Amino acid sequence: xxxxxxxxxxxxxxxxxxxxxxxxxxxxxxxxxxxxxxxxxxxxxxxxxxxxxxxxxxxxxxxxxxxxxxxxxxxxxxxxxxxxxxxxxxxxxxxxxxxxxxxxxxxxxxxxxxxxxxxxxxxxxxxxxxxxxxxxxxxxxxxxxxxxxxxxxxxxxxxxxxxxxxxxxxxxxxxxxxxxxxxxxxxxxxxxxxxxxxxxxxxxxxxxxxxxxxxxxxxxxxxxxxxxxxxxxxxxxxxxxxxxxxxxxxxxxxxxxxxxxxxxxxxxxxxxxxxxxxxxxxxxxx
DNA sequence: CTAGGATCCTGTCAGC
DNA sequence: TGCTGACAGGATCCTA
Numbered sequence: 001x002x003x004x005x006x007x008x009x010x011x012x013x014x015x016x017x018x019x020x021x022x023x024x025x026x027x028x029x030x031x032x033x034x035x036x037x038x039x040x041x042x043x044x045x046x047x048x049x050x051x052x053x054x055x056x057x058x059x060x061x062x063x064x065x066x067x068x069x070x071x072x073x074x075x076x077x078x079x080x081x082x083x084x085x086x087x088x089x090x091x092x093x094x095x096x097x098x099x100x101x102x103x104x105x106x107x108x109x110x111x112x113x114x115x116x117x118x119x120x121x122x123x124x125x126x127x128x129x130x131x132x133x134x135x136x137x138x139x140x141x142x143x144x145x146x147x148x149x150x151x152x153x154x155x156x157x158x159x160x161x162x163x164x165x166x167x168x169x170x171x172x173x174x175x176x177x178x179x180x181x182x183x184x185x186x187x188x189x190x191x192x193x194x195x196x197x198x199x200x201x202x203x204x205x206x207x208x209x210x211x212x213x214x215x216x217x218x219x220x221x222x223x224x225x226x227x228x229x230x231x232x233x234x235x236x237x238x239x240x241x242x243x244x245x246x247x248x249x250x251x252x253x254x255x256x257x258x259x260x261x262x263x264x265x266x267x268x269x270x271x272x273x274x275x276x277x278x279x280x281x282x283x284x285x286x
Numbered sequence: 287c288t289a290g291g292a293t294c295c296t297g298t299c300a301g302c
Numbered sequence: 303t304g305c306t307g308a309c310a311g312g313a314t315c316c317t318a
Contacts, residue, residue, distance in 0.1 A: 003311060032295090054312080071312045073296080088311075101296085119295045121312065137313085163289065172313080181311050242311085249311080270291070272309075 002070045002087050004054055004177030005220035010076055010086040011051045017078045018046050018108060025107040033103035036126030053141045053176040057132055065129045074122030080111025092116045141176045145214045150207040161199025167269030168198045178213060181249045184274045186213040188248045193280040194268045200283055219245055248274040
């Protein structure tokens, strides 16, 4: 699910609806999905929304924060006068809520925020605002592509020289923000085969990869992420926004936009991986 | 230390 | 139709 662009989309979109609003009540339907005592944040006001990699932080006015990670299938759906839904795309965006996949609801002054999560990998947890940066997950995050230099990334790649480049760029402690979609898209854009060992990537290729990562994520954020938002009509839910900008992801069997060769799907680093076998030729030496 | 695989959980889809 | 296995936009834990 949601990668950096989707979480950033959620942050920007949700802000307009929930900033300066108070949490009146929290209902937890699945204990695994919520860590902490909900009553300690009830009546607190939302004063800021921040993002660290794929994690969303909602700061409250009582020195506590909600840390939200959507993992694979998490969604945040605000339902008030309007509905704003983002995260893992599904019919939940327009469905009646709460429903079977609703794990937590936050009742606000002006509406309800639903945390839906089919697979229950995601979570909301309460942490002290001052401890956000010390959180075990946040602490490990590397820089995002915009803050990282090519020499920095190149050095990290050498440290993991025997791993597939795809596996390396998915590691949030190496470079932060890429997930399965943007890893594939960045590698395609850089003409790098996902199975190449990180140690075989040249400095120039590293530079290209870094620039590609920035470009594909910027493009996604600009178009509202690959997620859907502001939906009111049920007939819109079938639309796949990913198609609008993805070059290879979920495009297996379709012609490569650069050379026309059929896009391949193959398991790399334990993940479904899409690439053009012609543009992204394997390089033998490493 | 790195590298690779299993695992958490629910739902859907292809194939028999 | 019913069953089965594979797979899913993530991250962690375990093992070698």
